[in-house]
Amino acid sequence: MLNYINPLWEHPAARSRAITAENPDGAAGGGARFPAQPGSASSALGDGWKTRPSVHIASGETFPVADIEGPGMIRHIWITCLSDGSAFRMPWQRGVHPWRDMILRMYWDGQEAPSVECPLGDFFANGWGKVAFISSAAVCVNPGNAMNCYWQMPFRTRCRITLENRAPDGFTLYYQIDYSLQDLPAEICYFHAQFRRSNPTQRKTPHVILDGVKGKGQYVGTYICWGSNSPGWWGEGEVKFYIDGDSSHPTICGTGTEDYFCGSYNFENTETHRYQEFCTPYAGMPQVIRPDGVYQSQTRFGMYRWHIVDPVYFDERIKVDIQALGWTEHGKFKCLSDDVASAAFWYQTLPSAPFSPLPAREDMEV
Numbered sequence: 001m002l003n004y005i006n007p008l009w010e011h012p013a014a015r016s017r018a019i020t021a022e023n024p025d026g027a028a029g030g031g032a033r034f035p036a037q038p039g040s041a042s043s044a045l046g047d048g049w050k051t052r053p054s055v056h057i058a059s060g061e062t063f064p065v066a067d068i069e070g071p072g073m074i075r076h077i078w079i080t081c082l083s084d085g086s087a088f089r090m091p092w093q094r095g096v097h098p099w100r101d102m103i104l105r106m107y108w109d110g111q112e113a114p115s116v117e118c119p120l121g122d123f124f125a126n127g128w129g130k131v132a133f134i135s136s137a138a139v140c141v142n143p144g145n146a147m148n149c150y151w152q153m154p155f156r157t158r159c160r161i162t163l164e165n166r167a168p169d170g171f172t173l174y175y176q177i178d179y180s181l182q183d184l185p186a187e188i189c190y191f192h193a194q195f196r197r198s199n200p201t202q203r204k205t206p207h208v209i210l211d212g213v214k215g216k217g218q219y220v221g222t223y224i225c226w227g228s229n230s231p232g233w234w235g236e237g238e239v240k241f242y243i244d245g246d247s248s249h250p251t252i253c254g255t256g257t258e259d260y261f262c263g264s265y266n267f268e269n270t271e272t273h274r275y276q277e278f279c280t281p282y283a284g285m286p287q288v289i290r291p292d293g294v295y296q297s298q299t300r301f302g303m304y305r306w307h308i309v310d311p312v313y314f315d316e317r318i319k320v321d322i323q324a325l326g327w328t329e330h331g332k333f334k335c336l337s338d339d340v341a342s343a344a345f346w347y348q349t350l351p352s353a354p355f356s357p358l359p360a361r362e363d364m365e366v
Contacts, residue, residue: 217348
């Protein structure tokens with residue numbers, strides 16, 4: 001992985017570019033060129049003003065967000081969107097964004113299979129569809145629902161980014177892809193992200209966060225949506241990393257779910273005796289959705305851990321999983337049937353193995 005923070009005093013041989021609805025191919029001098037349409041908000045101002053700040057993606061459509069010739073590197077992505085059907089939802093759906101219906105994909109250097117395939121919300125650590133504000137090193141989600149990521153994504157010959165709309169309604173998309181065109185080192189690893197869900201988890205069967213990886217690289221992040229379906233504590237499960245030649249036993253084995261996400265003792269605030277949200281540069285639990293006595297019937301959690309300064313390196317393959325464990329009333333561990341969805345983030349050499357198919361839309365629903 002390239003240096004995460006660039007020395008700002010250097011002036012490398014790089015050219016800055018950005019792709020937006022106003023400049024869809026990122027061309028030099030190519031912004032603000034759409035003519036003002038009669039009757040539009042900018043019709044009285046004329047060309048060169050704010051004439052096309054967004055695009056509309058119809059139901060079933062896959063929109064080509066970016067198609068860039070390299071070498072270069074994605075440095076920042078900003079996205080915000082609004083569903084056409086947001087004003088016509090049932091009471092229990094209000095305030096929930098259909099981000100699981102929007103599938104983000106990224107392709108590097110001409111590979112046919114995507115290296116990133118993840119619902120939009122889970123990619124930006126907002127998998128439950130309700131906005132959770134986040135201030136971290138890799139992902140920031142800001143008011144009102146502005147999703148940002150700062151993962152560096154190098155590519156040699158081509159970068160292609162698409163967004164598929166699997167929702168029954170269309171939506172309006174605002175976006176900006178900030179990147180640089182520049183030479184790259186002789187050896188690089190490429191950014192990858194994959195979504196998986198176990199709903200519910202099965203007895204004595206861990207939820208697989210990542211598997212099927214072939215190549216050399218480093219694991220750099222985990223985001224998990226955890227929906228608890230039982231009373232009591234749900235986070236005794238260990239996160240395990242099976243590296244290279246590991247088979248039945250992992251090289252890295254954590255001590256519990258809250259420990260892996262850099263918390264402790266049930267994420268409990270000892271004064272209020274309630275779950276305590278927190279948000280730090282590298283780990284956090286920014287979202288706790290609590291039962292409201294009506295439609296919110298289960299407690300649900302959103303947690304992230306970015307291995308930016310402590311990546312997990314592998315030379316051939318890696319597998320990551322987590323157990324769903326609680327307690328019985330007799331002080332024994334209890335296997336849980338919970339709703340666990342995850343997004344794994346890693347860098348690796350190409351070619352990368354194709355992912356297993358995403359679940360059907362109804363199997364991804366929040």
